[in-house]
Amino acid sequence: MLQSLLFALLATVAWGAPHHGGHSNPFSPDNWPLPHNITGDSLTSSGQWGGVHTHDPSVVKGPDGWYYSFSTHNLVAISKAPSLNGYWKFIGSVLEGESVIDLPGRNDTWAPMVVKVGDLYYCYYSVSTFGSQDSAVGVATSRTLQPGTWTDHGAVITSGANKTSPLNITNAIDPSFFHDPKTGENLLTYGSFWTDIWQFWLARDLKSVVWKPKPVHLSYDPEGTNPEEGSFMSYHDGWYYVSLISGRSLRESQY
Ligand SMILES: *[C@@H]1O[C@H](CO)[C@@H](O)[C@H](O)[C@H]1NC(C)=O
Ligand SMILES: *[C@@H]1O[C@H](CO)[C@@H](O)[C@H](O)[C@H]1NC(C)=O
Ligand SMILES: *[C@@H]1O[C@H](CO)[C@@H](O)[C@H](O)[C@H]1NC(C)=O
Ligand SMILES: *[C@@H]1O[C@H](CO)[C@@H](O)[C@H](O)[C@H]1NC(C)=O
Numbered sequence: 001m002l003q004s005l006l007f008a009l010l011a012t013v014a015w016g017a018p019h020h021g022g023h024s025n026p027f028s029p030d031n032w033p034l035p036h037n038i039t040g041d042s043l044t045s046s047g048q049w050g051g052v053h054t055h056d057p058s059v060v061k062g063p064d065g066w067y068y069s070f071s072t073h074n075l076v077a078i079s080k081a082p083s084l085n086g087y088w089k090f091i092g093s094v095l096e097g098e099s100v101i102d103l104p105g106r107n108d109t110w111a112p113m114v115v116k117v118g119d120l121y122y123c124y125y126s127v128s129t130f131g132s133q134d135s136a137v138g139v140a141t142s143r144t145l146q147p148g149t150w151t152d153h154g155a156v157i158t159s160g161a162n163k164t165s166p167l168n169i170t171n172a173i174d175p176s177f178f179h180d181p182k183t184g185e186n187l188l189t190y191g192s193f194w195t196d197i198w199q200f201w202l203a204r205d206l207k208s209v210v211w212k213p214k215p216v217h218l219s220y221d222p223e224g225t226n227p228e229e230g231s232f233m234s235y236h237d238g239w240y241y242v243s244l245i246s247g248r249s250l251r252e253s254q255y
Contacts, residue, residue: 054079054088056111056174056230060121062145070094070112076125076140078147092147094123094140100154101136105129109138111230114145115177117186121145122206124156124175124188134160135171137190139207153207156188157200166215169195177202178233189218189231189242196220196228197244221246 024030055072062068062080069079069088076094081087099106105127112125120141128135136158142150159172170192178187178199186202188209197219200209209215219228219242231244 058113059084060114060116060145068114068145070114070123072110072112073108075099075107076109076112076123078145094125094142094147094150095152096148096150099125099127099138100152101127101138101158103127103134103136103158104132105135111174113176115179117179117206119143122177123150124177126173126175127155128171128173131193133171133194134158135173137172137175137188156202156207157190157209159192164211166195166198166217170198174229174231176232178235181235187233189233191229191231193227193229194225197231197242199233218242219244221248223248 054069054077057069057071059067059069066080066082067084069081071077071079074090074093075097077090078092078094079088079090081089094112095109099109110126110128112123114121114123116122120143123140123142125138125140126135127138136155138152138154139156140150140152156175157167157172159167159170161168170190171194172190173192174190176189178189179185180187186206187199188202189197189199191197195217197217199216199218201213202208203210219231221228226247228244228246231242234241234243
């Protein structure tokens with residue numbers, strides 16, 4: 001649940017955009033034109049929203065050709081745009097009330113990720129409160145992405161002091177779905193203010209995890225309490241990539 005994730009995403013999007021200048025610096029603002037403002041709702045009226053300040057977004061292209069952005073707050077806020085460049089318009093939420101997960105923070109979900117598997121879109125989201133280990137990753141599904149069409153299935157994993165390791169040494173936030181094209185398996189990467197980034201194999205229903213194979217500790221910064229969050233796994237040309245946001249680099253780059 002980090003403010004800076006959007007900047008990383010914007011950089012990634014612009015890197016792949018056809019209009020960027022070949023070998024020029026991908027981190028230069030010249031190469032990531034800012035999208036147009038979100039319009040049409042309280043997301044702009046609060047003053048801190050609009051422009052690029054959407055929080056922890058996950059963007060998918062819908063069956064209607066529009067782009068849909070899912071983000072922190074507003075019970076998984078949904079915005080849509082005709083192009084990745086905007087204009088983004090807030091159209092509603094994934095959850096129609098608080099999450100069915102009975103934990104503090106169920107009324108203010110964080111850091112969703114939306115993926116399509118088969119005919120269904122899966123929206124993984126987190127329930128937590130700042131600084132609490134009592135957290136969960138939940139999932140909701142829809143056939144269309146539109147507000148009012150989502151079914152909330154509740155917790156996929158729940159963390160807390162009395163849970164089985166690694167759920168007793170992490171907080172279950174910042175879910176990230178990965179389909180392994182080599183094995184056909186689906187995985188849930190998550191974490192965490194404590195002990196950083198972990199990964200579970202998802203069960204076939206994609207709404208629960210399995211414990212065999214054992215969860216993997218993907219990334220850990222042993223120095224001090226340097227949290228790592230906001231992970232994303234991808235696969236390209238024989239290599240697996242994990243991007244994440246680390247407390248250490250955040251501090252070093254003064255984000
Ligand atoms: C975008 O929104 C910000 C904040 O509300 C505002 O200051 C800015 O003028 C807007 N830009 C455009 C192009 O509408
Ligand atoms: C969520 O519920 C808590 C506890 O009732 C409350 O303090 C908080 O303001 C609520 N947050 C939102 C975004 O509604
Ligand atoms: C965890 O276990 C301890 C010891 O059995 C108990 O006192 C505590 O209430 C439990 N905490 C939760 C959140 O269940
Ligand atoms: C976490 O749970 C494991 C068992 O799953 C236990 O061995 C370990 O001591 C626990 N760690 C903490 C910090 O509670």
